[in-house]
Amino acid sequence: MSAPTDEVSFEKATKLGFHRLFQYIEGANLNWSRISMTTPVLTSIVPDAGPLHSSAYYVRLYLPVKFQASPPLPLPELNLHADKWPSHxxxxxxxxxxxxxxxxxxxxxxxxxxxxxxxxxxxxxxxxxxxxxxxxxxxxxxxxxxxxxxxxxxxxxxxxxxxxxxxxx
Structure with missing residues (x-):
C-alpha cells in the first residue's frame, strides 16, 4: 500500500505517509480490517516530481500474504493506493x-x-x-x-x- 506525498523533506514525508498507512492498518479501510504491521517501511524518492521540481516521495508498506490478493480498500480521505510490484x-x-x-x-x-x-x-x-x-x-x-x-x-x-x-x- 502506498501513500504519495509531495513533502520536500524525506523525514516529514516518511512521518506523514506512515501516519496515513498506520491509520489504514488500524482499520481505516472500507471493511474495517485490522492488518498486521510489516517491515520494512519503504520511502521511495521520486526526483523532480514535487513542487518546483523538488523530490516527491511514496511511503509504502507491504501487506501480509492474507491481504495481498484482495487488499481492503482504504478510506478515500487517506489518499492511499495499492501498488503491485512485479518481481525485480x-x-x-x-x-x-x-x-x-x-x-x-x-x-x-x-x-x-x-x-x-x-x-x-x-x-x-x-x-x-x-x-x-x-x-x-x-x-x-x-x-x-x-x-x-x-x-x-x-x-x-x-x-x-x-x-x-x-x-x-
Missing part, C-alpha cells in the same frame, strides 16, 4: 542509525560508488524512483537499527539475479 532485482546497502535528510543521500551515493566498482556498473534502472530507503525498526529502538538504501538493477536476469517468482503489493 535491487542492489542494497545497509546502514545503521536513523534515516534522516542528512544521511540518506550520502548512503545512496555510497551504494552508487560500490556499484560503479562492480560488475553491476551501468546496470541501475531508477525507473520512476531514484532510490528507496527501507527502515526495519520502530522509532523507539535506538541501538542496533537496520536501514537499507535500494536501487533497481536492470537487465539482471542474465547476471545472476534470478527471479523468485514472488510478487508483492
Amino acid at each position: 532485482c535491487i542492489a542494497v546497502r545497509q546502514f545503521s542509525g536513523f534515516a534522516r535528510d542528512s544521511n540518506i543521500i550520502k548512503e545512496a551515493q555510497r551504494l552508487a560508488v560500490s556499484l560503479s566498482r562492480s560488475s553491476w556498473a551501468n546496470s541501475t534502472d531508477s525507473g520512476n524512483n531514484a532510490y528507496s530507503i527501507a527502515q526495519y525498526d520502530s522509532p523507539f529502538r535506538f541501538i542496533g537499527r537496520l536501514n537499507e538504501v535500494w536501487v533497481d538493477v536492470a537487465g539482471s536476469q542474465g547476471s545472476g539475479c534470478a527471479s523468485s517468482g514472488v510478487e508483492v503489493y
